[in-house]
Amino acid sequence: MPDITHAREPRLLALDQLLARRSVGPLQEPAPQGADLDLILDAGLRAPDHGRLKPWRFVVIRGDAMLAYGEKLAEAATVRDPVNAAALAERYRAWVRRTPMLIAVGAVIKPGNIPEIEQLLAAGAAAMNMLNALHMLGYGGMWVTGPNAYDANVNRLLGFEAPSRLVGFLTAGTPAPSTAPVPARPDRAAHVAEWKAE
Ligand SMILES: Cc1cc2nc3c(=O)[nH]c(=O)nc-3n(C[C@H](O)[C@H](O)[C@H](O)COP(=O)(O)O)c2cc1C
Incomplete structure (x- = not known):
């Protein structure tokens, strides 16, 4: 990220951070913990x-629980898609x-009175806030769904009994070195x- 700290007035620094956010695929340790995770x-x-x-x-899923969670995803894949279960299990374990x-x-x-979609949107807004916070603290992450989010x-x-439901998963960690080009942002x-008014 370019050094913008002296180029902008202080009240815009947070906005600069927000505008620089991008999803990070390849992650490494450490993941946020303690006070950072609380923030x-x-x-x-x-x-x-x-x-x-x-x-x-x-x-939050981390540490040894991550491996156990991978096994649960493999079990869920066996029920959901028995034909491809072995390949899916390997993918989730990896x-x-x-x-x-x-x-x-x-x-x-x-x-x-509050429509379901508004409650789901509130959860989505929370996910976005957390992605921004991850980025602002120097971590990286990405919002993913896929079949597990709808299973x-x-x-x-994970404690969501219908009609309660997941809106997705945030991966979280430290950005791994990457040579992948940064995608251009959409044209406003x-x-x-x-x-x-006419
Ligand atoms: C609700 C939702 C679900 C997503 N699910 C996936 C997913 O399962 N796999 C994936 O590669 N990207 C998924 N994405 C897209 C990425 O999170 C990311 O936004 C996209 O790669 C663009 O990167 P950017 O955030 O840097 O613009 C999802 C995004 C949203 C909002």
Whole structure:
């Protein structure tokens, strides 16, 4: 990242950080822990939430539990997709071995006036806040879903009984050296319009 600390007025430094965020695939140890991890989780808990339902639920998976979690994913794959179970099991085992930490993010859905989608969006906003916090603290991570995020057995394993559900997993760790080019950011004009009265 370019050294922008002297080029911008102080109130824009956080925004510069935000604009520089990108997802990081290859990660290495250390993963955030202690006070850093608390800050990241607290950032998640600052997400907006209609009706103050506090639907956010974060499940941290790390250390030895990562390997055990990989075995559970392998079991879930056997039920979900028996034909490809062996290949999927190997893929998930390899994935947990190279992932320093996971934060599973979901919403505990409460019945009532607040539509389910708004509770899921609140969980999504929490995920985004945590990705930004990871980046701002010098860590890296990426929001991933895939079949496990939609698998009832995996949801249940992590404490999400329908209608409560996962919105995804955040990988978390320290960015590994990478030569992959940084993708260009979207063109603002392609995504923004201004509505005007006729
Ligand atoms: C809800 C959601 C689910 C995602 N699931 C995956 C996934 O399973 N695998 C993947 O490679 N990228 C997934 N992505 C995309 C990456 O997290 C990331 O946003 C993308 O690679 C673009 O990188 P950037 O964040 O640096 O722009 C997902 C993104 C979102 C918002």
